[in-house]
Amino acid sequence: MRKRPAFSQLCKAIKEGKFVFTGELEPKKILDLSEILHSAEEMKKTKKIIAANVTDGPQGDAYMSSLVPSYMVQEKVGLEAVWQMTVRDRNRVALFGDVIAGAVMGLKNILTLTGDHTALGDHKKGKAVYDLDSTQFCEMLTKMIDEGTDYEGNELVGGKIEINFGCVANPNALPPYLEPEILKVGRKVEVGVDFIQTQTAFDIDVAKNFLKELERYPVPVLLGVFPLKSYGIAWYFDKYIPGVSVPKDLLGALKKAEKDNKGDKKGKYAALDKINIEFFDPFIKEIKKTTKAAGIHCMAVEYERLFMPLLGDYEDLI
Amino acid sequence: MIITKLKDIDEIYNMIEPYSKILIVGCDGCCQPPRSLNEAKTLGQMLELKAKMNGKDLKYKAITCLRQCDDRIAGSTIKPHIEDYEAILSLACGIGPATLNRIFDDILTFPAQNSMFNGAESHGDNRYEEYCDCCGDCLLGVTGGICPVATCAKGLHNGPCGGQVEGKCEVGGYKYPCAWILIYERLKKFNRLDLFTKYRPPIDYRNMESPGHLTLLEEYTNEEEEVEE
Known part of the structure; x- marks a missing residue:
């Protein structure tokens, strides 16, 4: 990690050498945060999840801004948020304004993202902004954190903001697309990221190779995993999420589990959980044992019941 | 080149519907695909037919211009034709109708095209690709x-x-x-x-801001030409 202090619980735990887990919350077209807060509550109860990512309009859809849910998760639940911010919808002025607002609200982690293009979302006719790209946004955050200024060097009244920020990487990149992915991450490391959270990985060998490549950078990496709550979610993920493909046998097993337990909710849950645990338990254990990954970003959105069976053996983080 | 796309015929017709005599002007400049005299004539025939179907008699004349964006060329080429017409329909990129509206103050010019992007034909198969966004x-x-x-x-x-x-x-x-x-x-x-x-x-996005203005430095301007004018 850079010389920058660890301001967040997440970065502090990584600095202490703990193998960390982060979860994920996805505010959608909602007027009520109770489900998000319930999910956060369930994550907190496990004591294994140190922070929860709060997504910012994934797939380019118009959802609730991630700022307020991030704040509410910290304020109402007491679980640290990793506030996801894309550069798709805001220019540098709006990004700056939101970051200082988030800093005042006590947010300690930002995950910088480019953001899926509006052409993929539910407002396809909209203008995507991309005034800054995600690397330039990282540079802007570095100025705010290390120098206490905005992008143009104007001083921030009250000093420097105390936030750690990360970037994302795609662990599924294979040659010849692996090198540009690794070099791209290098630019972000150069402009000051504190941590990396990757897109979800299903192929252990590909993921391990990717982590090995990232070892050249002095930045901790949390590998993304995505437990599959249902066959429908797995299918959607496989079909629509850029760069992610769910193994065919896993898809088949989930489909069969749902078919075999039609009408039996309890039986279906048990069968689906068993498949996920059989796949992800050895996966996570091997990552922890054989790589330098600092932890796992577990994107089990609204699938909290899997956390304890999957992560119960790991040390408490909170 | 400026890559353009013909507007829907209904949209064009609706724009010129209040007029019974129109001058259709092609452009031989950088507008691609080509929108020259032939295209102007074809558009005229289509509009004439559409007018007939609506019980209206539309008179038109099709001409073309070397570059509609050059006010001197456009002025000298088009001016002799406009007297008998009530409106101009331009087949250039957006710069064409904008220029004609500026130089011909007494007649409205309507666009028949949508300007898409700055690009080139790269495969010889009717495909055009964007190459420059004029970021400055x-x-x-x-x-x-x-x-x-x-x-x-x-x-x-x-x-x-x-x-x-x-x-x-x-x-x-x-x-x-x-x-x-x-x-x-x-x-x-x-x-x-x-x-x-x-x-x-x-x-620096100021370079991309509209309206764009660029005044050439004195040393680069053609003083002789200016003197002649």
Whole structure:
């Protein structure tokens, strides 16, 4: 990690050498945060999840801004948020304004993202902004954190903001697309990221190779995993999420589990959980044992019941 | 070239519907696909037919102009024709009708085309691709001659993004190449990955702001020509 202090619980735990887990919350077209807060509550109860990512309009859809849910998760639940911010919808002025607002609200982690293009979302006719790209946004955050200024060097009244920020990487990149992915991450490391959270990985060998490549950078990496709550979610993920493909046998097993337990909710849950645990338990254990990954970003959105069976053996983080 | 697309015939007809005599002006400039005299005549025939179907008699004349965006050329070419007409229909890019409206103050000029982008025909198969977004801060020297502003769907300066899958872009359903993979491949070919890895700060978007104005420095202007005028 850079010389920058660890301001967040997440970065502090990584600095202490703990193998960390982060979860994920996805505010959608909602007027009520109770489900998000319930999910956060369930994550907190496990004591294994140190922070929860709060997504910012994934797939380019118009959802609730991630700022307020991030704040509410910290304020109402007491679980640290990793506030996801894309550069798709805001220019540098709006990004700056939101970051200082988030800093005042006590947010300690930002995950910088480019953001899926509006052409993929539910407002396809909209203008995507991309005034800054995600690397330039990282540079802007570095100025705010290390120098206490905005992008143009104007001083921030009250000093420097105390936030750690990360970037994302795609662990599924294979040659010849692996090198540009690794070099791209290098630019972000150069402009000051504190941590990396990757897109979800299903192929252990590909993921391990990717982590090995990232070892050249002095930045901790949390590998993304995505437990599959249902066959429908797995299918959607496989079909629509850029760069992610769910193994065919896993898809088949989930489909069969749902078919075999039609009408039996309890039986279906048990069968689906068993498949996920059989796949992800050895996966996570091997990552922890054989790589330098600092932890796992577990994107089990609204699938909290899997956390304890999957992560119960790991040390408490909170 | 400026790549253009003909507007829907109904939209064109609705614009010129209040008039019974129109002058249709093609453009022989950089507008692509070509919209010259033949295209002006064809459009005239289509509008005439459509008018007939609506019980109306439309008179038109089709001419063309070397470059509608040049006020001197457009002025001298079109002026002798406009007297008998109530409206002008331009087949140029958007600059054409804008110029004609400026220089012919007493007659309205309507656009028959939508201007799409600055690009080129690259495959000889009726495909046009965007090459320049007029950002005012050309990056081609550090990107192997491939413009990320015009060719990356997000205009990123430090790509590729996570929407790149096996060299294809998420926008357009993974049909088109990722500009940043093309840049990577090209720079690698010339052993210039140093340019790829280099962080590029944001560009100065004031250069892209509208309305654009550019006054050439005195030393670069053709003084002789100005004296003659």
